[in-house]
Amino acid sequence: MAARLAEEWFAICGGCEVTILDIGEPLIDVLKQVEIVHMPVLMDHKLFGQTGEKTEMEIPEADVGLIAGGIRSDEHKKLALEMRKKCKILIALGSCATCGGIPALANQSTTDELMEKVYRDSVTTEKNGLPREQIPVLTDRVYAVSEVVKVDAFLPGCPTTPDMVAGALIALLEGKPLPALSTKSVCDECPTKREKKAVSTLKRRLEAPEFTLGAPLTEMRCLMEQGYMCLGPATRGGCGGHDGVPRCINAYMPCEGCFGPLSEKANPMVDMMGALSSIGLDPKQIPDRAATFNRFAGAGRLRPLPKR
Ligand code: SF4
Ligand code: SF4
Ligand code: SF4
Structure with missing residues (x-):
């Protein structure tokens, strides 16, 4: 019997969701063994019943539930609880679901500040009511x-x-048991060459790092030692991927x-301040350090900034 799969965003x-399609050929075999019972990106399964007859949002029972995205509204909260109730195993898909992701950078503002900025304070918006x-x-x-709810497995990454x-x-x-997350850091898996000293100033991302195209990555100097925020x-x-080299490093980024x-x-x-200082880079060169170092993990880590 096919396993029932539900997904929410x-x-x-x-x-x-695009990453699910990116699985490529193995997805064909997976789909043969799976019945998708709820996935807003693919199917128009109505949360309040096909004719809107229900008063509470309802998701069908499933063996596996995937949730992408962090929780930003009371509707998300209710749906997360409903997914937890209906899915035997719940998986957080991507960094937004795992630790807030890019949307959680907004945790540096209060909800009122965000509403005001988006609906009233933007130059392209008429200053009507909220x-x-x-x-x-x-x-x-x-x-x-x-x-908000118990999660059985995390698949981080953005x-x-x-x-x-x-x-x-x-x-x-x-x-079988779900594969465990790596306990290593990206540096542990990075093949670049380290000399334990850096250039004195941080470079802008727009400047190309030094590397020889086609040469093994072991010949490229660590990007942080070249002055890039890594x-x-x-x-x-x-x-x-299969070679274990971190995705961005593989692309010289x-x-x-x-x-x-x-x-x-x-x-x-703390980890980044220590790493930068250890090779002679001054972390104070980085504006907005809290957001930069917690760019994908703002849920529970970023707080509203004091008013200027
Ligand atoms: S983790 Fe990244 S790719 Fe996935 S939903 Fe969030 S922002 Fe998009
Ligand atoms: S390039 Fe980045 S990931 Fe690689 S060793 Fe240097 S700091 Fe670590
Ligand atoms: S190397 Fe790129 S893909 Fe890998 S964790 Fe860092 S940002 Fe994400």
């Missing part, structure tokens, strides 16, 4: 899914990787931290 960009009726009420901040989604689905279909020291590893902190208790701010 909250505060997201949709990139993690929309309040017939729309879900925003929560006070963006929450990771696990801050977006998460097709290999991780396929690995998790295939393991579940075969009745969040590899404070970021969980595991994003690499510094790590932006999309797999989130090394552990739930880790403090990327």
